[in-house]
Amino acid sequence: MLKGHYWVGSFCNFSTSNNLLKEPVIAISDTITLVHDFGNRIPNKSWFLYLLELFNKDGIPSELNLICQFDDQNYFEAIFNGINQYRFKKILPNISNSYRRFIIFNKREKKIGFHLLDLTNKKKEQYELDLDKYDFSYFGYRAFTGIEWWNIGSINPYEIRFKTKISDLLYGIPDNLKYPDSIIFKPFSYLSQNNDGLCNVYPVSFTNVCIVDGCLSYCTDRGICDSGLTY
DSSP: OOEEEEEEEEEEESSSSSSOOSSOOOEEEEEEEEEEEOOOOOOTTOEEEEEEEEEETTOOEEEEEEEEETTSOEEEEEEETTEEEEEOOSOOOOTTOEEEEEEEEETTTTEEEEEEEETTTOOEEEEEEEOTTSOOOOOEEEEEEEEEEEEETOSSOOOOSEEEEEEEEEEEEEEETTEEEEEEEEEOOEEEEEEOSOOSOBSOEEEEEEEETTEEEEEEESSOBSSOOOO
């Protein structure tokens, strides 16, 4: 069987230049709102992801993604270096609800925290990945927001499951080195498009790209695009 793997979206940049910030980036966050369910068009044994990723300086990704499966299982999952670590059980995706996602590097305790908050009903759930035996750099290099397809049995991406609004795109730096748990969150400066380079067009459109309350915001919708989004 063939496996089709595709992604399209944007790198979230920490500053208005290509230079890294002087302050260490240790966290990212966003809010994902499920606006509309288009129905399940996901092929058999395949799945689809709404991505939030933080890469360290070695290019290792930490992810807190909304995953939609062919069998109508929809859930949030913490992923590290491409390996699923934890499926969130208390908080499940529902239409019209908004979910705040956090990924936090904790160098002092050698952990990565994956935090999820349902802004509609105020439920919280978190998972901490212990990296005590792992040689890991706790310095965020860049972040990614967008869409990913896994198509088992075909080589084409397929229609997205949900219309979503992605807002409050933020990165975090230490507030005070004496208090490692204290983080200041700041808005990303701009988005630069990125994709796998395998498709001429992708079955998703990125709309309403703008600044809301000082933060970058956009929607995923039906449609097509030939790249990610830039702002």
